[in-house]
Amino acid sequence: MNSQNPLHTESRWRKYQKEIADDHYYYARSCIRQNFFPGSERAFLKIMREELNKDIFDDPRHTTCTGIAYHSDIVPQETTSTVIARHFALMTEMGYQNLAISCVTSFGLYTELLETWKHFPEEETKIHEMLWKATKREFVKPKNLAHSSDIFFHNREQIAAKSQFNLINQKTGESLKVVEHIGCHYAKIFPEKGVGGAEFPYVLAGMVESWGGNVVDYPERRHCCGFGFRNYLVMANRGYSVANSKKKFESMKPYEPDFIVANCPGCSMFMDRWQYTIAEMEGTTYGKNGYGIPVLTYEEMAGLVLGYNPWDLGLQMHQVSVEPLLDKMGIPYNPDEKYKVKRNVALPLKPEILMV
Amino acid sequence: MSTLYGMLLTDVRFVEGLNACMNCGVCTAICPAAEFYNYDPRKLLNQVQLKDESIIEELLKSETIWYCGQCMSCKTRCPRGNTPAFVVQALRKLSVKLGFFVESEKGRQQFAIKRTVGENILKYGYCVHPEAVAPSMHPEQGPVWQWVHENAPSVMERLGASYQKQEAGTLRKIAIEDLDELQSIFDVTGGTEMFETIEKYSAQQAEKMKLEFNDQTPNEYFFNVYTEDNHNHQRNL
Ligand code: SF4
Numbered sequence: 243m244n245s246q247n248p249l250h251t252e253s254r255w256r257k258y259q260k261e262i263a264d265d266h267y268y269y270a271r272s273c274i275r276q277n278f279f280p281g282s283e284r285a286f287l288k289i290m291r292e293e294l295n296k297d298i299f300d301d302p303r304h305t306t307c308t309g310i311a312y313h314s315d316i317v318p319q320e321t322t323s324t325v326i327a328r329h330f331a332l333m334t335e336m337g338y339q340n341l342a343i344s345c346v347t348s349f350g351l352y353t354e355l356l357e358t359w360k361h362f363p364e365e366e367t368k369i370h371e372m373l374w375k376a377t378k379r380e381f382v383k384p385k386n387l388a389h390s391s392d393i394f395f396h397n398r399e400q401i402a403a404k405s406q407f408n409l410i411n412q413k414t415g416e417s418l419k420v421v422e423h424i425g426c427h428y429a430k431i432f433p434e435k436g437v438g439g440a441e442f443p444y445v446l447a448g449m450v451e452s453w454g455g456n457v458v459d460y461p462e463r464r465h466c467c468g469f470g471f472r473n474y475l476v477m478a479n480r481g482y483s484v485a486n487s488k489k490k491f492e493s494m495k496p497y498e499p500d501f502i503v504a505n506c507p508g509c510s511m512f513m514d515r516w517q518y519t520i521a522e523m524e525g526t527t528y529g530k531n532g533y534g535i536p537v538l539t540y541e542e543m544a545g546l547v548l549g550y551n552p553w554d555l556g557l558q559m560h561q562v563s564v565e566p567l568l569d570k571m572g573i574p575y576n577p578d579e580k581y582k583v584k585r586n587v588a589l590p591l592k593p594e595i596l597m598v
Numbered sequence: 599m600s601t602l603y604g605m606l607l608t609d610v611r612f613v614e615g616l617n618a619c620m621n622c623g624v625c626t627a628i629c630p631a632a633e634f635y636n637y638d639p640r641k642l643l644n645q646v647q648l649k650d651e652s653i654i655e656e657l658l659k660s661e662t663i664w665y666c667g668q669c670m671s672c673k674t675r676c677p678r679g680n681t682p683a684f685v686v687q688a689l690r691k692l693s694v695k696l697g698f699f700v701e702s703e704k705g706r707q708q709f710a711i712k713r714t715v716g717e718n719i720l721k722y723g724y725c726v727h728p729e730a731v732a733p734s735m736h737p738e739q740g741p742v743w744q745w746v747h748e749n750a751p752s753v754m755e756r757l758g759a760s761y762q763k764q765e766a767g768t769l770r771k772i773a774i775e776d777l778d779e780l781q782s783i784f785d786v787t788g789g790t791e792m793f794e795t796i797e798k799y800s801a802q803q804a805e806k807m808k809l810e811f812n813d814q815t816p817n818e819y820f821f822n823v824y825t826e827d828n829h830n831h832q833r834n835l
C-alpha cells in the first residue's frame with residue numbers, strides 16, 4: 243500500500259518541510275519577547291554569531307510591526323502592511339534578503355502580507371506608494387522568511403554537537419518529557435510555511451529530540467494558549483485567556499511533563515503567568531509538590547543545553563520556578579545570584595499558593 | 599458602493615475570508631471562542647452571506663463580532679477555504695468606521711486598547727513596554743513581573759539589554775526619527791484616522807453614559823470599558 247511505501251511517506255513529509263535560509267539574516271525583533279524574555283533575544287544573537295557563525299543584522303531602526311494592535315482591530319491593514327514594508331525597506335537598504343523573525347504574530351503577518359500580494363498585486367502597488375509617501379523608502383520583498391526557531395531547528399544537530407547538557411534526567415537517565423507549543427499563527431494561517439504544518443508540529447519537537455528529550459503528544463497539544471489579543475488586553479475579557487490555558491494544563495498534567503517549551507513569546511509568557519493565576523485563584527498547581535510546570539522559550543532551552551548560566555538567560559523573570567528542571571538536568575546554579583542586580587533591590591514577593 | 603455589504607467588499611480580508619459557507623460547522627467545532635462565549639462562527643458567516651442589510655447592521659452593533667480571539671484555527675480547517683477570522687476583522691473595521699462599536703460592551707473596549715497598545719506604538723515604538731505593563735492593571739502578571747517593573751533599568755541591565763539606550767540591542771530606545779516615520783505611516787495609511795474615530799465616538803458615548811472622559815489614561819470611561827462585564831457573554835451561564 244502506498245502509505246507504507248517509505249518513498250511515498252517521504253514525499254508526503256516533504257510537503258511539511260519549508261525552505262530555511264542558511265545564513266545572512268536581518269533580525270526582526272519581537273515586542274513581547276523583548277519585554278518578557280529580554281535574555282532570550284540576546285541569547286539568540288549570541289548563539290547565532292558565536293556558536294553557529296552566522297551573520298545576522300540587528301537594526302536599531304526596527305520597530306514593532308503593530309501586530310498586537312492589528313489583531314485587536316485598532317489599526318487598519320494598510321497601516322500594519324506599510325510598517326512591515328518599512329522593515330523590508332530597512333532590510334533592503336542593509337543588503338539583506340532573509341528575515342529571521344522573533345515573534346509568531348509578526349511571522350504570521352509578514353507571511354500573510356506576501357501571500358495577499360500574490361492574490362491582490364494591486365495591494366502591493368498601493369503599499370509601495372504609501373511607504374514612499376510616508377518615508378521616501380523603497381523595498382524589495384524578502385527572499386526567505388524564517389521564524390527564529392526555524393533557524394535553530396535547521397541547525398539543531400550543530401547545537402547538539404556543542405551541548406554541555408542534555409534533556410535527560412541525570413538521576414534516572416531517562417529522557418525528559420517535554421510539552422511543546424508552536425503557537426497558532428506559526429502554522430495555522432499558512433501550514434506550508436511552518437515546519438510540520440499545523441498537523442505535525444515539528445519545529446520545537448525536532449530540537450527536543452535532537453537534544454535528548456521526548457515530546458509528549460497530549461490531546462490539547464494544538465489548542466490555542468488563549469492569548470486572544472483583545473481577550474487578554476482588556477481586563478474584563480481575561481477569563482477567556484486563562485480558561486484556554488487551563489484547558490491545556492489539565493490535558494497535559496496526566497503526562498507529568500518536565501517542562502513546556504513554546505515558540506511564540508506570547509504563549510511562553512501566558513503559560514507561565516496563567517499557572518500562577520490559576521494557583522492563586524483556585525489552588526490548582528500542575529507540577530510536583532505545589533510547583534508549576536517550568537515554561538521555556540526555545541532560546542532558553544538551547545541556552546541551557548549549551549551550558550549558559552540560567553540567570554544570564556533571564557530565567558529569573560519567570561513566575562514559575564525553573565529550578566526543578568535545572569536540578570533534573572544537572573545544571574549547577576547559584577540561588578543567591580538569581581535576583582541579583584547591580585543596585586541593592588528587594589527580592590520579589592512570594593505567591594501565596596504557587597511554590598517558588 | 600454605499601450598502602454595508604458593499605463596504606465590506608472593499609476590504610480584501612472580506613473577499614479572501616468568505617467564498618461560500620456551506621454551514622458545516624467545522625469552524626465552530628474548533629473555535630476556542632465558541633467554546634467560551636455565546637459565539638458561533640458558522641452562524642456569523644451564514645448571516646453575512648445572506649447580504650441582508652439589517653442583519654449586517656445588527657451584527658455591527660452587536661457583542662458577537664468582538665468575541666473572536668483571532669487564533670486562526672478556523673482558517674486551517676474550513677473545507678470551503680473561508681476564514682471566519684478575516685470576516686470578523688472586516689466587520690470590526692466597519693463597526694469602528696461607522697461608530698457602531700460603542701453600542702456594545704465588548705465593542706466599547708476598542709477605546710481601552712487604543713489608549714494602551716495603540717499609544718504605546720507611537721510613544722515607544724513597541725506594542726508593549728516594561729513601563730506600560732502596570733501591575734495594577736495586570737495582577738495576573740504576578741510578583742516577579744512586579745519586581746521587574748519596579749526595577750526595570752537594573753534588571754534589564756543585568757540581562758544585557760539596551761533598555762532606554764539609543765543603540766542596537768534588546769528593548770533599545772527607538773530614535774525619534776524612527777517614531778516620526780511610524781507616525782507618518784499612521785497618517786498616510788489611515789491609522790491616525792482610525793484612532794481619531796475611536797476617540798470621537800468614545801467621547802460621545804462617555805457623555806451618554808455620564809462618565810468622565812479626557813486625555814488622561816486611565817479616566818472614568820477607560821476604567822468602565824476596561825473592566826465592565828455584564829456576565830451575559832458566556833455559554834451555559
Ligand atoms: S467551516 Fe467554513 S463552510 Fe463550514 S461553517 Fe465554517 S465557514 Fe462555513
Ligand code: SF4
Nearest residue numbers: 629666667669670672
Ligand atoms: S480565529 Fe476567531 S473565529 Fe476563528 S477559530 Fe479562532 S476564535 Fe474562532
